[in-house]
Amino acid sequence: MKTFLYPSDLGDLRQALAEAAEIKHDRYKYQTLGHNKTALLIFFNNSLRTRLSTQKAALNLGMHVIVLDINQGAWKLETERGVVMDGDKSEHLLEAIPVMSSYCDLIGVRTFARFESREADYGESILRQFIEHSGKPVFSMESATVHPLQALADLITIEEHKRTERPKVVMTWAPHPKALPQAVPNSFAQWMLAADVDFVYTCPEGYELDPQFVGDMKPEYDQSKALAGADFVYAKNWSCPGVTRPADYGKVLSKDMSWMVDTAHMALTNNAYFMHCLPVRRNMIVSDDVIEAPTSLVIPEAANREISATVVLKRLLESL
Numbered sequence: 110m111k112t113f114l115y116p117s118d119l120g121d122l123r124q125a126l127a128e129a130a131e132i133k134h135d136r137y138k139y140q141t142l143g144h145n146k147t148a149l150l151i152f153f154n155n156s157l158r159t160r161l162s163t164q165k166a167a168l169n170l171g172m173h174v175i176v177l178d179i180n181q182g183a184w185k186l187e188t189e190r191g192v193v194m195d196g197d198k199s200e201h202l203l204e205a206i207p208v209m210s211s212y213c214d215l216i217g218v219r220t221f222a223r224f225e226s227r228e229a230d231y232g233e234s235i236l237r238q239f240i241e242h243s244g245k246p247v248f249s250m251e252s253a254t255v256h257p258l259q260a261l262a263d264l265i266t267i268e269e270h271k272r273t274e275r276p277k278v279v280m281t282w283a284p285h286p287k288a289l290p291q292a293v294p295n296s297f298a299q300w301m302l303a304a305d306v307d308f309v310y311t312c313p314e315g316y317e318l319d320p321q322f323v324g325d326m327k328p329e330y331d332q333s334k335a336l337a338g339a340d341f342v343y344a345k346n347w348s349c350p351g352v353t354r355p356a357d358y359g360k361v362l363s364k365d366m367s368w369m370v371d372t373a374h375m376a377l378t379n380n381a382y383f384m385h386c387l388p389v390r391r392n393m394i395v396s397d398d399v400i401e402a403p404t405s406l407v408i409p410e411a412a413n414r415e416i417s418a419t420v421v422l423k424r425l426l427e428s429l
């Protein structure tokens with residue numbers, strides 16, 4: 110595996126889940142695989158879980174780790190070719206990438222959607238430059254359109270808690286005060302559609318996800334109807350993906366608080382587990398009592414980020 114963005118990069122998901130279970134049972138099983146190998150983790154944006162879990166995963170595999178926060182201590186980077194660099198950006202990504210890659214064996218990149226251009230975001234313009242110019246395996250630590258380490262952790266968590274062979278998994282849009290990217294819902298939908306679950310997503314009109322991730326699947330606009338009989342409820346906010354309303358790409362179209370997941374919503378389900386990738390705004394996305402209930406999986410889900418990252422780094426190391 111030379112890149113990690115999509116479920117297809119891992120191949121057979123059942124095999125990947127078996128590897129995850131093996132690693133969870135003994136997370137140091139492959140501790141010699143990364144001997145004298147270095148992972149470089151590059152953050153253009155903030156992180157708690159991805160930063161810590163990916164470092165821990167690299168340590169599980171015996172790797173060295175270098176973490177670089179681009180906006181805190183590094184030179185400000187220009188990312189567009191052809192720009193006259195007479196502003197505050199001292200270095201171009203096209204020099205920075207080969208320099209950074211000369212110090213490591215694997216590169217993880219966190220680079221969120223900028224909402225300046227849908228074309229640039231959906232073309233993964235920054236991550237693609239790393240893939241093209243680094244000469245090293247590159248994995249997304251949440252890039253403009255995908256968050257595959259999160260989606261794999263979510264899938265592992267569902268596999269561990271499912272009560273039926275093919276559970277009903279419902280992703281529901283929920284309100285948020287600021288415009289958030291579509292990376293988490295895109296990946297969650299894409300991974301659920303590739304897994305052995307019945308997947309439904311629900312959102313207000315205008316929030317339809319890109320066909321690249323959901324194929325021809327349409328959302329259920331009636332949230333109550335979608336939640337009926339759910340075994341897992343995955344809450345997430347996202348801004349307008351610009352599929353049905355291109356001019357509104359990246360905008361907040363609704364702050365309808367009736368979409369917040371509370372006990373009344375959960376009462377519609379099959380005693381569903383509640384999931385969210387975190388960080389979460391309480392009493393915007395989810396009520397206190399739902400996130401604090403015994404059926405809330407947000408902490409085990411976050412803990413599984415270490416397992417998903419260990420599976421992915423193991424696969425990348427095996428390709429060197």
Ligand code: CP
Binds near residue numbers: 159160259386
């Ligand atoms: N879920 C997630 O990726 O968390 P961080 O943004 O804190 O890394």
